[in-house]
Amino acid sequence: MTDHHPTSATVGVPATALIDTAAISANVRALREHAPGAALMAVVKAGGYGHGLLTSARAAQVGGADWLGVAQLAEAVALREAGISGRLFSWLHVPGTDFAAALEGDIDLSASAPWALEEIAAAAAATGRTARVHLKVDTGLGRNGAFGDDFLDLVTAARRLEAAGALSVVGVWSHFAYADEPEHPTVRHQQEVFEEAVRAAERAGCHLEVRHLANSAATLTNPAVHYDLVRPGIALYGLSPVPRVGGPAAFGLTPAMTLTARLANVKRVPGGQGVSYGHTYTTPGETVLGLVPLGYADGIPRGASNVGPVAVCGRRHTVAGRVCMDQFVLDLGPDSTARPGDEVLVFGADPSGPSAQDWADATGTISYEIVTRVGARVPRVAAGTVSTEEDHG
Known part of the structure; x- marks a missing residue:
């Protein structure tokens, strides 16, 4: 999985939507x-x-x-x-x-x-x-x-x-x-x-x-x-507008948005620890939690609580507990070596990571909603042959 290292445009920024x-x-x-x-x-x-x-x-x-x-x-x-x-x-x-x-x-x-x-x-x-x-x-x-x-x-x-x-x-x-x-x-x-x-x-x-x-x-x-x-x-x-017929590759298409964030906090907690509002997730054993600074104010569906797919350091994880307004939590597992600042891939074109369609499937919606709801707090950073300033969707 590609690691999108911070650039001058993204250092210190909680999350970025890279537009290809x-x-x-x-x-x-x-x-x-x-x-x-x-x-x-x-x-x-x-x-x-x-x-x-x-x-x-x-x-x-x-x-x-x-x-x-x-x-x-x-x-x-x-x-x-x-x-x-x-x-x-x-x-x-x-x-x-x-x-x-x-x-x-x-x-x-x-x-x-x-x-x-x-x-x-x-x-x-x-x-x-x-x-x-x-x-x-x-x-x-x-x-x-x-x-x-x-x-x-x-x-x-x-x-x-x-x-x-x-x-x-x-x-x-x-x-x-x-x-x-x-x-x-x-x-x-x-x-x-x-x-x-x-x-x-x-x-x-x-x-x-x-x-x-x-x-x-x-x-x-x-x-x-x-x-x-x-x-x-x-x-x-x-x-793909017809995911039951075929994904993007079947039609010669490449997803243009990659949504990433940087871990804001990483900490070890014991088993039995409730996570996020309402404790709808409880750690099954001692583990490492990672805090992702994206929430429903940024377009992460609240319905993704306990089901949203993400990747950290090349490993797949699922949102742990409720998605909050500004953040959500991941259970990274007891052997995680993740550190604050590590990249969280929410969705993108990388076939080994989650896609917008994966988020749509997990939350009972369509990929259109997943990409259009990404909020204005998330800067769009254009990469490729075209760039523009002050274009936040």
Whole structure:
């Protein structure tokens, strides 16, 4: 197991998330090979899934991403203000959103309801710019997007505003509900609903540049829905969206985040000693305890109490007792020679150590949550071909 020795950026720092930007770039290239006929939108929402917004965006573009995508407009504006160029898409908005800033930044926008079209059109009038709009159809996820006949009304409203010069309908798009289960019957059904929505938009006179439905899972497993553009998210960061089908290596992906900490304390205790709040763990015999300065305030799931996997000095261990706000404890065993300052590998790309998927399995969640919940107290340190400052996810 690789020992990530402290650098000037990490000496004295309790924990670090090392971001392998070269891995992100390589993952983009691998994803393009899975969808060679489509453009690729690298989804860098939620601070690049916890890897750092600017770091992830720049690394994705180095890897050849054609588009960047974020949910909330503030992140899209931040990317533009940081000098990120190219096509940029934002899709989750509420009434009162500053759409003028989006148009001034040449940011493509999603519309799921007439109110969004009206507010986007008002921003177009105020700025003198024509908005680029992607109409979202709810094909069965039951979340955002226009459902059923409401989508036809959305198209009609969009065409009216398009005729007035306020906007241009450049895309139709949707989200899968079960893409991580490629054989689920809803996958084919949503594809059929989506294709009918596209035909309806085209019949109404929309000249579409892009039709997009495929997330990471569909990009890797369902070529029939690649269309003009695919939108991988979690796979960009080297984690498998379909762990029951295959891990990262099966798809040519490399995990980009390695989360480590340094032992804050090491001490020998007798058998029968309760550990952490509530004494939910008791030492079976004389042993050595190690204190890890990471807790649920840093994104370590409290549900990882007594189950979270870590590695110290090349040996696997499990969280002993409850995860606290700022720290958790490890039972390192009676023969441990660990010392304060030794590295704790929480998860990373090293196949001999725990992975984000291991943490997800242990805590009953998905790898997406494990990486995105790593908190702002943990500095992101970029290593590879791209670096950026003040990017904490």
